[in-house]
Amino acid sequence: MPNPLLNALVRPLLLIALTSCTITVNAQEEIAKAEFVVEVDPYYSNVGYNIPLTAKPIPTITSDSEVVIYRELIKDSLIPRFMTLEASAYPMPILGTYLKTHQRGLYDSGEIGGSGINLIESLTAGFQEPWALSAFFGNVAKLRRPGTDGGGDNYGYTGYLLNIGAKHIKNNTMIDDDWYEVEWKIKGKLDYPGRKLSWSLRGGTKVHSNPDVNDIYYLAASRSHTEVNLPFLGWLENASVETRLHFLQRDGKPVRAELIAGKKFPMPKFSIVPTLSAGFIWNSPDEYSGLLRDATGNRLTFILRPSFEF
Numbered sequence: 001m002p003n004p005l006l007n008a009l010v011r012p013l014l015l016i017a018l019t020s021c022t023i024t025v026n027a028q029e030e031i032a033k034a035e036f037v038v039e040v041d042p043y044y045s046n047v048g049y050n051i052p053l054t055a056k057p058i059p060t061i062t063s064d065s066e067v068v069i070y071r072e073l074i075k076d077s078l079i080p081r082f083m084t085l086e087a088s089a090y091p092m093p094i095l096g097t098y099l100k101t102h103q104r105g106l107y108d109s110g111e112i113g114g115s116g117i118n119l120i121e122s123l124t125a126g127f128q129e130p131w132a133l134s135a136f137f138g139n140v141a142k143l144r145r146p147g148t149d150g151g152g153d154n155y156g157y158t159g160y161l162l163n164i165g166a167k168h169i170k171n172n173t174m175i176d177d178d179w180y181e182v183e184w185k186i187k188g189k190l191d192y193p194g195r196k197l198s199w200s201l202r203g204g205t206k207v208h209s210n211p212d213v214n215d216i217y218y219l220a221a222s223r224s225h226t227e228v229n230l231p232f233l234g235w236l237e238n239a240s241v242e243t244r245l246h247f248l249q250r251d252g253k254p255v256r257a258e259l260i261a262g263k264k265f266p267m268p269k270f271s272i273v274p275t276l277s278a279g280f281i282w283n284s285p286d287e288y289s290g291l292l293r294d295a296t297g298n299r300l301t302f303i304l305r306p307s308f309e310f
Helices: 004-027 066-074 091-102 104-108 119-124
Strands: 035-039 045-052 060-062 082-089 131-144 155-170 173-192 195-208 216-227 239-248 254-264 273-283 299-309
Touching: 060 066, 066 131, 066 155, 066 173, 091 104, 091 119, 091 155, 091 173, 119 299, 131 173, 155 195, 216 254, 239 273, 254 299
Parallel strands: 060 131
Antiparallel strands: 035 045, 045 082, 082 131, 131 155, 155 173, 173 195, 195 216, 216 239, 239 254, 254 273, 273 299
């Protein structure tokens, strides 16, 4: 049966998308061209479509300073000039739920002694949904380092985001839950040969149709920097960090905290950058209600994410 919550959210998004696409196609030769953006990552992969909402084309910010980039992205962000439609999926969290449901023996073999740590859970945890559909309204800018011609699809975004989905993940178990979230965010990336920088700052609210998944407010931030010409063990750079905090809507109580830090080890001769990230997720039993509430108290999940950059 169609869910009324999803129908109420999806239909306006589809109407906006179709209307905007029609306007853009008719005007793109004179104004700005709509563009597809694709990102592939084992934890977060997405396809986005940037659509101009005004006569102004996507501007370019040319700077090496993060402060300058933030300032220019935030400028005039109260009046959206672009829309981005995005479909995203989270491969590793999806794999974790599949293994726990359909390959339970293999999943349980990841238990490390009596430590309470499951290696498969540590490798696949971190997202509370398997996929999402998004509509972003705000400013989009191309980012360029001084002295370059752009070097690829480097974009920055500032504005308002609406996400919707139909599933929730709790401890690598898929749960039926039609949800939506609204947030303000600023994010971007610079990707050039030998140097990569990405960041994200956001805050918002998430509402669930499943009564056992409590509604929350959240704050989140992340930054990742890679530079292959720096020393192999240069600790202050070639690093990443992600943080996220959840608070109950009803009383502001903190119910979830995430901290994941990563170290990158550049290998210029092989054109790869091995990365090892580790951290934890803390959950309060009050994050859930009813049958989903954990009776054992607070829960701490160890996170481990080995990966490579090319």
